Amino acid sequence: MMERPFAITLEVGSSRANKTGSWRTQRPVYVDRLPPCNDACPAGENIQGWLYRAEEGDYEGAWRVLMEDNPMPAVMGRVCYHNCETACNRANLDEAVGINAVERFLGDRALTSGWRVGVDRPGRAGRVLVIGAGPSGLSAAYHLRRRGHAVTIYEASTASGGMMRFGIPAYRLPRNVLDGEIQRIVDMGVEIEFGHKVRDLMIEMEGGGYDAVYLATGAEIARNAYIPAGDSARILDALSLLRSAEGMTYPQLGRSVVVYGGGNTAMDAARTAKRLGASEAIVVYRRTRDRMPAHDLEVEEALEEGIKMRWLSTIKKADAEKLLLEKMELDATGFPQPTGEFEELEADCVVLAVGEEADLSLLQNVPGLDMSGGIVHVDSTMMTSYPGLFAGGDISQAERTVTAAIGNGKKAARHIDLWLKSGGMQAGLPGDPSDKGYHQAPSGERHRIAGWGDLNTWYYSDAPATVRLKLDMVRRQSTFDEVVLGLDENNALFEARRCLSCGNCFECDNCYGVCPDNAVVKLGPGMRYEFDYDYCKGCGICASECPCGAIEMVLEET
Amino acid sequence: MAVAYRQVKFYQTGSFAVGGRLLDTPERTVQSGMTRTNALTLGHRACQGCGEALGARYVLDAAMHATGNKVIAANATGCLEVFTTPYPETSWQVPWLHSVFGNAAAVGSGIAAALRAKGRTDIRVVAQAGDGGTVDIGIGCLSGMFERNDDVLFVCYDNEAYMNTGVQRSGSTPPAARTATTEAVGDEPGNPWGQGKDMPRIAMAHEIPYVATATVAELHDLEYKVEKAMEYRGARYIHILVPCPLGWGSEPADTIRLARLAKETGIFPVFEAEKGEVIAASKIRSKVPVEDYLSLQRRYAHLFKPARRDDVIGAIQDSADRNIRRFGLLGEV
Ligand SMILES: Cc1cc2nc3c(=O)[nH]c(=O)nc-3n(C[C@H](O)[C@H](O)[C@H](O)COP(=O)(O)OP(=O)(O)OC[C@H]3O[C@@H](n4cnc5c(N)ncnc54)[C@H](O)[C@@H]3O)c2cc1C
Numbered sequence: 001m002m003e004r005p006f007a008i009t010l011e012v013g014s015s016r017a018n019k020t021g022s023w024r025t026q027r028p029v030y031v032d033r034l035p036p037c038n039d040a041c042p043a044g045e046n047i048q049g050w051l052y053r054a055e056e057g058d059y060e061g062a063w064r065v066l067m068e069d070n071p072m073p074a075v076m077g078r079v080c081y082h083n084c085e086t087a088c089n090r091a092n093l094d095e096a097v098g099i100n101a102v103e104r105f106l107g108d109r110a111l112t113s114g115w116r117v118g119v120d121r122p123g124r125a126g127r128v129l130v131i132g133a134g135p136s137g138l139s140a141a142y143h144l145r146r147r148g149h150a151v152t153i154y155e156a157s158t159a160s161g162g163m164m165r166f167g168i169p170a171y172r173l174p175r176n177v178l179d180g181e182i183q184r185i186v187d188m189g190v191e192i193e194f195g196h197k198v199r200d201l202m203i204e205m206e207g208g209g210y211d212a213v214y215l216a217t218g219a220e221i222a223r224n225a226y227i228p229a230g231d232s233a234r235i236l237d238a239l240s241l242l243r244s245a246e247g248m249t250y251p252q253l254g255r256s257v258v259v260y261g262g263g264n265t266a267m268d269a270a271r272t273a274k275r276l277g278a279s280e281a282i283v284v285y286r287r288t289r290d291r292m293p294a295h296d297l298e299v300e301e302a303l304e305e306g307i308k309m310r311w312l313s314t315i316k317k318a319d320a321e322k323l324l325l326e327k328m329e330l331d332a333t334g335f336p337q338p339t340g341e342f343e344e345l346e347a348d349c350v351v352l353a354v355g356e357e358a359d360l361s362l363l364q365n366v367p368g369l370d371m372s373g374g375i376v377h378v379d380s381t382m383m384t385s386y387p388g389l390f391a392g393g394d395i396s397q398a399e400r401t402v403t404a405a406i407g408n409g410k411k412a413a414r415h416i417d418l419w420l421k422s423g424g425m426q427a428g429l430p431g432d433p434s435d436k437g438y439h440q441a442p443s444g445e446r447h448r449i450a451g452w453g454d455l456n457t458w459y460y461s462d463a464p465a466t467v468r469l470k471l472d473m474v475r476r477q478s479t480f481d482e483v484v485l486g487l488d489e490n491n492a493l494f495e496a497r498r499c500l501s502c503g504n505c506f507e508c509d510n511c512y513g514v515c516p517d518n519a520v521v522k523l524g525p526g527m528r529y530e531f532d533y534d535y536c537k538g539c540g541i542c543a544s545e546c547p548c549g550a551i552e553m554v555l556e557e558t
Numbered sequence: 559m560a561v562a563y564r565q566v567k568f569y570q571t572g573s574f575a576v577g578g579r580l581l582d583t584p585e586r587t588v589q590s591g592m593t594r595t596n597a598l599t600l601g602h603r604a605c606q607g608c609g610e611a612l613g614a615r616y617v618l619d620a621a622m623h624a625t626g627n628k629v630i631a632a633n634a635t636g637c638l639e640v641f642t643t644p645y646p647e648t649s650w651q652v653p654w655l656h657s658v659f660g661n662a663a664a665v666g667s668g669i670a671a672a673l674r675a676k677g678r679t680d681i682r683v684v685a686q687a688g689d690g691g692t693v694d695i696g697i698g699c700l701s702g703m704f705e706r707n708d709d710v711l712f713v714c715y716d717n718e719a720y721m722n723t724g725v726q727r728s729g730s731t732p733p734a735a736r737t738a739t740t741e742a743v744g745d746e747p748g749n750p751w752g753q754g755k756d757m758p759r760i761a762m763a764h765e766i767p768y769v770a771t772a773t774v775a776e777l778h779d780l781e782y783k784v785e786k787a788m789e790y791r792g793a794r795y796i797h798i799l800v801p802c803p804l805g806w807g808s809e810p811a812d813t814i815r816l817a818r819l820a821k822e823t824g825i826f827p828v829f830e831a832e833k834g835e836v837i838a839a840s841k842i843r844s845k846v847p848v849e850d851y852l853s854l855q856r857r858y859a860h861l862f863k864p865a866r867r868d869d870v871i872g873a874i875q876d877s878a879d880r881n882i883r884r885f886g887l888l889g890e891v
């Protein structure tokens with residue numbers, strides 16, 4: 001026996017002998033929740049994931065995470081209507097994170113730095129035909145190439161991009177940016193046959209030797225509105241106006257131009273008319289501003305540029321140099337009704353922007369397709385009822401945006417890949433969670449969304465959104481130079497760091513710091529933390545004080 | 559008045575989180591470090607969610623950090639002593655001396671005198687006690703330590719009652735709070751109204767070099783104050799609010815939230831003073847009514863049920879508002 005001081009009978013021991021974990025009735029567990037921005041992105045981007053890298057100044061890493069889902073960040077950062085920002089939790093604190101602005105910064109960085117992606121899985125080749133080199137076709141081609149498939153695109157026109165080139169004006173999407181991002185996809189080994197208009201898809205499918213087809217021909221027929229018109233009235237449609245602006249063969253519009261319609265196309269047409277020399281551009285729309293389908297931001301920018309709006313009006317008759325308008329009023333259901341009150345409006349030309357339709361004539365000989373409502377219907381794997389024929393983008397859906405078109409292309413590519421892998425037997429499971437760009441729970445289930453209530457916002461300090469500069473008004477009205485300027489590195493970093501990292505640990509050390517029982521083990525930078533269940537008493541402080549809701553308390557089984 | 563410590567205007571987590579991968583190391587807390595002392599190690603027997611266990615680790619780890627790991631701690635009887643050292647186990651990973659209930663300050667003074675005699679100016683002394691061991695039975699020894707300006711940092715972990723012996727009231731128990739000795743009965747239920755003992759201001763009256771208050775909710779502020787206190791020689795006093803789930807009847811998970819609410823309501827003013835004068839106070843970030851704080855604690859349940867006691871809640875609000883005026887707690891954060 002060891003010598004001990006007087007009256008000391010036991011050796012000194014550490015309290016570590018006392019496994020206080022046995023007191024626990026509930027245990028903390030680390031979770032990854034689905035950030036609402038990711039959930040809202042029509043292209044299924046892992047926004048929180050790429051912002052996380054951007055926060056560290058690792059822009060290339062951020063861009064690579066982004067590219068997993070969307071091959072056109074620089075385009076996206078300009079034309080996307082950013083549903084993500086509408087869903088962003090930070091809006092409850094001050095203002096939404098400027099996700100779209102950071103995305104553009106990353107996209108531009110990639111173009112100036114020449115970053116590229118390669119083929120992830122070479123040598124598993126199937127042969128896939130894509131019809132239409134718009135955003136949806138290009139996205140599908142990109143994702144199929146990354147998975148090692150050979151891709152050929154048939155494109156009717158002489159240039160790629162679809163509505164990104166022939167619809168969206170250059171002041172919103174500079175063509176060098178568009179060209180740069182398309183070229184990067186082409187460089188991965190995508191064949192594009194220009195001037196190849198598909199007139200009968202059945203013939204192409206039977207003759208081409210392709211294993212699967214992705215149909216992405218968009219919605220390019222301008223809808224008509226019947227207006228009684230005098231002989232000398234000038235009426236044209238918005239799509240041809242925008243298309244000719246792209247071709248630099250500017251049409252004669254006259255001094256005063258009236259645009260008929262309330263969507264984004266109407267806004268673009270009016271703003272383009274102004275740039276082509278019209279001294280006045282007036283949008284005539286039959287409902288009120290809040291009912292306009294055009295995005296608020298675009299209406300805002302149009303108003304700033306001096307575009308005038310006539311709400312609650314329809315065009316009854318068009319003559320040379322003047323129009324007859326009828327005033328409307330909304331009935332109880334919000335539908336516009338004629339009032340019988342008329343007025344005249346000076347106009348040298350009317351531009352119709354009342355919607356676009358898909359040309360479905362190429363599908364006439366494909367048996368059994370559901371084309372009700374003027375769109376091609378697909379199942380949850382993006383396949384039509386004709387085996388091996390997939391479709392997406394404007395031709396298949398009501399949400400007609402570049403972002404949704406890109407998201408469809410990605411999803412279709414995944415399912416085409418699975419379909420080819422299974423020898424044409426089965427596509428992916430419907431509603432497969434990996435259609436979205438977030439980590440998958442081990443169970444294969446979708447993660448629960450990290451809502452505002454899951455956050456402990458005490459820990460986030462106030463920081464208002466960086467506002468993108470707008471081009472000087474005068475310069476903007478007469479040129480096709482880009483209107484919204486980008487962020488520089490400083491404010492892009494600032495903006496990225498405004499992200500609350502909803503539902504995903506960002507290594508703030510809170511749980512490690514606040515545990516009264518030292519039961520959180522810090523594993524080191526990038527490796528997160530672990531609970532020491534031998535000692536964790538299950539008090540729940542770590543879960544309450546996690547800023548981003550990445551810890552959940554679950555009951556212990558007794 | 560100045561802000562108590564430099565707040566990092568950092569966009570994702572401000573100065574409030576424990577650490578953060580995006581912060582430079584000096585801007586992270588000691589607690590965020592993988593090599594912190596863990597003065598109190600695993601296996602201690604404090605209740606789930608104990609604010610005192612947390613506060614003591616915060617304080618001693620910061621003191622160790624500030625002194626190059628040269629700290630001796632003295633500890634009064636109370637929960638902190640009992641849950642860390644049931645014979646023959648100890649949770650302490652610093653040199654630590656047990657004293658009796660009322661004399662931690664005197665023991666601290668003694669250690670300081672011994673170190674002085676040995677010429678060891680590098681080793682520093684921290685004496686610590688609960689609110690009972692500080693404001694009640696310990697106040698005589700403590701006042702003497704202040705008066706002699708002994709080179710000791712005295713830390714009071716204020717959980718507002720004698721918790722270790724079963725939640726009896728102390729001179730630091732707030733008005734209207736129910737304890738085992740101030741039951742919620744009669745016209746004026748709970749602890750009777752009076753001034754209590756405002757120990758930080760009593761310490762300031764001794765005009766010692768440094769006095770500060772803090773809570774377990776604001777770690778950067780707490781560590782800043784401990785490290786600053788270690789820069790002085792002479793008597794220093796830090797008073798830390800440490801919620802006690804058992805005594806307060808609160809959820810263990812709410813310990814930090816309650817400490818935060820105590821500050822944000824104005825109930826517990828967080829400030830620092832040099833030589834008897836307040837030099838800085840932590841501003842309230844977003845003011846909330848005292849009810850938000852009271853209603854989370856069963857020791858105040860009688861203010862809400864069976865009948866709502868707006869008179870009492872109002873009186874508590876008035877005393878919070880008095881703190882806000884006295885210490886200038888509102889304004890730019
Ligand atoms: C003026 C305007 C502005 C817009 N602004 C925005 C915006 O800011 N943000 C946004 O998100 N969305 C915007 N949109 C909508 C967006 O452009 C479309 O939703 C998107 O381009 C649809 O992509 P897609 O690939 O399905 O079709 P498209 O972009 O229409 O591409 C279809 C491609 O298929 C080709 N093609 C068609 N038929 C055939 C055929 N038979 N054979 C071979 N090739 C064929 C076409 O030439 C074209 O290249 C705008 C649309 C317009 C008209």
Ligand SMILES: Cc1ncc(C[n+]2csc(CCOP(=O)(O)OP(=O)(O)O)c2C)c(N)n1
Nearest residue numbers: 635636637659688689690691719720721722
């Ligand atoms: C002289 C003396 N009287 C009474 C006690 C019993 N006793 C031990 S701890 C304690 C109360 C401790 O209260 P506090 O100092 O507030 O510490 P807490 O337990 O609340 O942390 C009492 C009354 C004692 N140990 N010695």
Ligand code: SF4
Nearest residue numbers: 037088089499500502
């Ligand atoms: S704060 Fe960040 S993670 Fe949360 S919704 Fe906004 S962008 Fe997404």
Ligand code: SF4
Nearest residue numbers: 515536537539540542
């Ligand atoms: S704070 Fe510590 S003891 Fe409490 S639940 Fe979390 S890990 Fe367990």
Ligand code: SF4
Nearest residue numbers: 505508509510511546
């Ligand atoms: S508290 Fe901080 S470090 Fe811990 S899980 Fe949450 S985000 Fe990660």
Ligand code: SF4
Nearest residue numbers: 604605608637721802
């Ligand atoms: S009674 Fe209170 S102070 Fe004592 S160990 Fe429990 S929670 Fe901590």
Ligand SMILES: [Mg+2]
Nearest residue numbers: 688689719721
């Ligand atoms: Mg006490």
